[in-house]
Amino acid sequence: MSDHRDQTRADLLIGDLHPALTDPTLEAMNFLNEVAGRFPDAVSFAAGRPCEEFFELDALPRYLLTFQEYLESEKGADADQVRRMFFQYGRTKGIIHELVAEHLAVDEGIAVDPESIVVTVGCQEAMFLTLRALCADAHDVVLAVSPSYIGLTGAARLLDREVWPVRETTRGVDLAHLVEQIEAARAVGKRPRAFYLVPDFANPSGLSMDLDSRKALLSLAAEYDLLLLEDNPYGLFQAEDGTRLPTLKALDTDRRVVYLGSLAKTCFPGARIGFVVADQRVDVHGTAPVLLADQMSKIKSMLTVNTPSVAQAMAGGKLLEHGCSLVKANSGEMEVYRRNLRLLLHGLEQRFPAKGPLQVTWNRPTGGFFVVVTVPFAADEEALEYSAQYHGVLWTPMRHFYDGSGGDNQLRLSLSAVSPQQIDIGLDRLLSLVADLDTKENETR
Numbered sequence: 001m002s003d004h005r006d007q008t009r010a011d012l013l014i015g016d017l018h019p020a021l022t023d024p025t026l027e028a029m030n031f032l033n034e035v036a037g038r039f040p041d042a043v044s045f046a047a048g049r050p051c052e053e054f055f056e057l058d059a060l061p062r063y064l065l066t067f068q069e070y071l072e073s074e075k076g077a078d079a080d081q082v083r084r085m086f087f088q089y090g091r092t093k094g095i096i097h098e099l100v101a102e103h104l105a106v107d108e109g110i111a112v113d114p115e116s117i118v119v120t121v122g123c124q125e126a127m128f129l130t131l132r133a134l135c136a137d138a139h140d141v142v143l144a145v146s147p148s149y150i151g152l153t154g155a156a157r158l159l160d161r162e163v164w165p166v167r168e169t170t171r172g173v174d175l176a177h178l179v180e181q182i183e184a185a186r187a188v189g190k191r192p193r194a195f196y197l198v199p200d201f202a203n204p205s206g207l208s209m210d211l212d213s214r215k216a217l218l219s220l221a222a223e224y225d226l227l228l229l230e231d232n233p234y235g236l237f238q239a240e241d242g243t244r245l246p247t248l249k250a251l252d253t254d255r256r257v258v259y260l261g262s263l264a265k266t267c268f269p270g271a272r273i274g275f276v277v278a279d280q281r282v283d284v285h286g287t288a289p290v291l292l293a294d295q296m297s298k299i300k301s302m303l304t305v306n307t308p309s310v311a312q313a314m315a316g317g318k319l320l321e322h323g324c325s326l327v328k329a330n331s332g333e334m335e336v337y338r339r340n341l342r343l344l345l346h347g348l349e350q351r352f353p354a355k356g357p358l359q360v361t362w363n364r365p366t367g368g369f370f371v372v373v374t375v376p377f378a379a380d381e382e383a384l385e386y387s388a389q390y391h392g393v394l395w396t397p398m399r400h401f402y403d404g405s406g407g408d409n410q411l412r413l414s415l416s417a418v419s420p421q422q423i424d425i426g427l428d429r430l431l432s433l434v435a436d437l438d439t440k441e442n443e444t445r
């Protein structure tokens with residue numbers, strides 16, 4: 001008789017499961033969480049989560065009420081319809097699409113038909129729907145800026161799609177390398193379907209594209225008949241006052257850009273609200289073209305059915321309270337991130353002077369959540385574990401964001417969820433780690 005309580009006996013072989021399950025991309029997140037869990041007293045520059053000081057429990061019921069009032073007064077819904085809207089299954093493409101469209105108009109100067117928006121369970125689902133819809137078969141490959149956000153690579157893995165890396169420069173994307181990769185893919189019979197990038201304060205590099213590069217990228221996309229997947233979770237968080245650069249979608253006159261949005265950093269991640277703007281027209285066997293968003297909606301209906309209405313209502317309430325401007329909604333958060341970026345960059349300068357004994361350099365993003373530091377040791381999992389255990393500081397190895405090789409001596413510091421005091425203590429600890437590992441490296445030379 002088999003013993004169901006025997007926990008040591010394996011029932012399945014990992015080799016029989018989906019290959020993504022043994023892919024380092026999918027292991028990376030678990031590893032970071034696991035290390036963070038084991039060293040709760042370590043200062044964490046690892047998590048890219050938003051700051052928590054503006055989370056307010058009382059706001060949640062208020063947001064619901066605000067959204068309810070909007071449905072009644074603006075949409076003419078009666079009590080039954082409102083109840084149904086909150087409690088029932090809902091519209092596959094979402095119920096806050098008009099508010100999201102208004103946000104895009106107000107904050108980004110992007111004019112889109114609300115019907116071209118699919119409200120998703122986080123941007124993660126938007127990426128999945130986009131890749132699923134766009135890639136017809138194994139000939140279709142995705143190009144992605146490298147280093148790249150791990151969620152995109154992970155989604156491609158789950159869909160068995162190849163991701164071809166495109167190098168980054170200090171101005172954003174290396175356009176010459178993009179062309180090289182498009183041509184190389186075509187030369188081996190592949191179809192480069194879309195190019196994924198984060199033009200504003202990228203995760204993980206913190207870098208942004210300048211205006212000329214944005215325009216050049218759009219022309220190039222037209223020339224090579226390529227779609228651009230623009231992911232923009234951090235665009236609002238510019239460190240200096242002044243006008244922000246236009247998004248690719250705002251510059252897009254040719255429906256080249258599929259815009260991926262996340263309200264995780266600008267609303268709150270607990271709601272898990274994201275969206276995709278897919279205004280491309282699809283020819284379905286010669287009939288009148290239909291929106292790509294409607295094709296994605298079919299996929300969504302088999303994935304998450306609809307994005308939870310209650311979560312949408314809360315995000316919707318927050319949008320309504322600020323005239324649909326997430327810039328206005330985030331005035332406090334923006335100050336925190338600005339201050340933290342300033343403190344982090346200043347703290348690095350103080351601890352690692354240019355002519356000092358330790359070879360440490362870093363980039364200087366003009367906004368966003370991340371700074372990349374180059375260190376004189378292999379910034380790998382082992383070093384992170386050592387850092388957590390003996391020096392009490394956590395960071396993210398940059399190699400996690402390179403699909404293959406790269407970033408070996410680099411780490412990402414996230415500034416969004418730390419206090420000024422933690423920045424100070426964390427950087428002191430980073431200094432002691434670098435000094436410690438630098439000595440060890442010298443001893444072995």
Ligand SMILES: Cc1ncc(COP(=O)(O)O)c(C=O)c1O
Nearest residue numbers: 048122123124149203262264274
């Ligand atoms: C570049 C980028 N895209 C997307 C996301 C994920 O968004 P969501 O939490 O809405 O799934 C993140 C989150 O860290 C990110 O950094």
